[in-house]
Amino acid sequence: MPDSTTIKEAVREVYSQRIQEGSSCCGGATSTEIMLYGEDAITTLPEGVVTTSFGCGNPIALASLNPGEVVLDLGSGGGLDVLLAAQRVGLAGYVYGLDMTDAMLEVARANAGKVGATNVEFIKGEIESIPLPDNTVSVVISNCVINLSPDKGQVLNDVFRVLKPGGRVAVSDVVIDGDLSELPVSEEQIRSALSWASCVAGALTVDTYKGYLRDAGFTDIAFEIQHRYSPENLFSDTPEDLSKLSPEVISELVQRFASMNITAVKPAGSR
Numbered sequence: 001m002p003d004s005t006t007i008k009e010a011v012r013e014v015y016s017q018r019i020q021e022g023s024s025c026c027g028g029a030t031s032t033e034i035m036l037y038g039e040d041a042i043t044t045l046p047e048g049v050v051t052t053s054f055g056c057g058n059p060i061a062l063a064s065l066n067p068g069e070v071v072l073d074l075g076s077g078g079g080l081d082v083l084l085a086a087q088r089v090g091l092a093g094y095v096y097g098l099d100m101t102d103a104m105l106e107v108a109r110a111n112a113g114k115v116g117a118t119n120v121e122f123i124k125g126e127i128e129s130i131p132l133p134d135n136t137v138s139v140v141i142s143n144c145v146i147n148l149s150p151d152k153g154q155v156l157n158d159v160f161r162v163l164k165p166g167g168r169v170a171v172s173d174v175v176i177d178g179d180l181s182e183l184p185v186s187e188e189q190i191r192s193a194l195s196w197a198s199c200v201a202g203a204l205t206v207d208t209y210k211g212y213l214r215d216a217g218f219t220d221i222a223f224e225i226q227h228r229y230s231p232e233n234l235f236s237d238t239p240e241d242l243s244k245l246s247p248e249v250i251s252e253l254v255q256r257f258a259s260m261n262i263t264a265v266k267p268a269g270s271r
C-alpha cells in the first residue's frame with residue numbers, strides 16, 4: 001500500500017480534477033443520484049448542485065434527521081448531502097461539511113449560495129483530525145469517503161470524539177462483502193489493480209470495519225448492502241488493468257465489492 005501522504009495527494013488531485021471537469025465517481029451520475037435519493041428530494045435542489053455529486057449511497061435517508069440536529073458530513077464534496085441535510089434539520093439545526101480539497105469546497109460554498117442555505121458551513125480539513133470540539137455533533141454522515149482514508153481507525157475514533165453521547169453514524173461506503181481470500185491471485189495483486197481514488201482499492205472488509213467501530217466505542221453497529229459493483233465501476237479509472245486479472249477473478253470480485261449502509265451509535269453514557 002502507498003504511504004498515507006501519497007494516497008491523500010492522489011485523492012486530492014483526482015477530486016480537484018473531477019469537480020473541475022464535472023465528471024462523477026463510484027457509479028455516481030445524475031440519473032444514479034435520482035435513483036439513490038428519489039426524484040422528490042433531488043428536485044428540491046437546482047440541477048447544477050445535483051450533478052456535482054460523487055456519492056455511492058443515500059446517507060440522508062439512512063440518518064432520519066430531525067429538526068434542530070447538528071450534522072457533520074465527512075468528505076462533503078460538492079455539498080449535495082449537506083444541503084439536503086440542512087433542509088431536514090431546519091434553521092434550529094446546523095450542518096458542517098468537511099473536505100480537504102479546495103476545488104470541492106469552492107463548489108460546495110457556491111452551491112450553498114445558489115440554494116440560499118444559511119445553516120451550513122464548509123470547513124477545510126481532514127477526516128482523520130476533525131476540526132470540531134468533543135461531544136458537539138448529533139449525527140455524522142458520509143458518502144463514499146471513509147474508504148479513501150489511509151487511516152480509517154483514526155477517522156472512526158475522531159468521529160466518536162466529536163459525537164454527543166447518544167449521537168449516531170449514518171454512512172454510505174464501499175465495503176468488501178466477505179474477504180479477498182480464496183482467489184487465484186493475492187489480495188495485494190487485486191488491490192494494486194484497482195483504483196484507490198475510485199473508492200475500491202482502499203475498501204475494508206465488513207469484519208475489519210466493524211472491528212474499528214467497536215474499538216472506537218460504538219454500539220448498535222449494522223451493515224446493509226445497498227448495491228453491488230459492476231466491472232465498469234471497479235475498473236473505471238484504469239480499465240487497462242482489467243487485463244491483469246482473469247475473467248473468473250473479475251466476476252468473483254464484482255460479487256464482493258458493495259456500496260453499504262452503515263449505522264452505529266455512541267452510547268448515551270460515554271464521553
Ligand SMILES: C[S@@+](CC[C@H](N)C(=O)[O-])C[C@H]1O[C@@H](n2cnc3c(N)ncnc32)[C@H](O)[C@@H]1O
Pocket residue numbers: 008011012015025026052053054055056074075076077078079080081098099100101104125126127128142143144145148149199
Ligand atoms: C467520492 S468523493 C464524495 C463526495 C461527496 N461525499 C459526495 O457524495 O458527492 C470523496 C470526497 O472526499 C474528500 N476526501 C477524501 N479523503 C479525505 C480526507 N482524508 N479528509 C478530508 N476529505 C477527504 C475528497 O476531497 C472528495 O471531495
